[in-house]
Amino acid sequence: MLASRRELVVVCAPMRSHVNLSHIVRSCGCFAIQRVIATGTARLDEKIARDGADSVQLEVHRSLPPVLTRLRAEGYELVGLEQTTNSESLFAFPFAARTALVIGNERMGLEPDALALLDRVAEIPMAGMPHSLNAATSASIAVYEYCRQFPAGGANAEPPARPGTAPR
Numbered sequence: 001m002l003a004s005r006r007e008l009v010v011v012c013a014p015m016r017s018h019v020n021l022s023h024i025v026r027s028c029g030c031f032a033i034q035r036v037i038a039t040g041t042a043r044l045d046e047k048i049a050r051d052g053a054d055s056v057q058l059e060v061h062r063s064l065p066p067v068l069t070r071l072r073a074e075g076y077e078l079v080g081l082e083q084t085t086n087s088e089s090l091f092a093f094p095f096a097a098r099t100a101l102v103i104g105n106e107r108m109g110l111e112p113d114a115l116a117l118l119d120r121v122a123e124i125p126m127a128g129m130p131h132s133l134n135a136a137t138s139a140s141i142a143v144y145e146y147c148r149q150f151p152a153g154g155a156n157a158e159p160p161a162r163p164g165t166a167p168r
Helices: 018-030 064-073 135-149
Strands: 009-012 035-039 057-061 077-081 099-103 120-123
Touching (some): 009 018, 009 064, 009 135, 018 135, 035 064, 064 077, 099 135
Parallel strands (some): 009 035, 009 099, 035 057, 077 099
């Protein structure tokens, strides 16, 4: 049982596949992430999402930028999961407890208008081919890393210091 609820919100750009969104919701359910926000014409396949369909609050909105603006006003740090010029390696990425993790479209990633609204961008370093993972797989890896940093939950918590670094 968690000491406090997780403060991570997963936000999805319009996805081409309802399967990816369903896998993301399933992963969020497994890690006690309570809120996923999807944009576009999102639909959930409950057979894929399994218990995540019951334990995760899924909100659907028309477009991504207004959602990001609202989350910033609610005090979330907006973190994109994308390969960009200024992205930081997920291997050394310190998450804030109150984070909105923004997942891009399977083919196009995050659009420039959404990227411009982000506070930071993390990427999963690739060593082989192809140079990127499936959106749902990437989201699961990033959610896992957030949970590793906040094993007891997220409210009023500081992540453990990484070896060789000073505490924040």
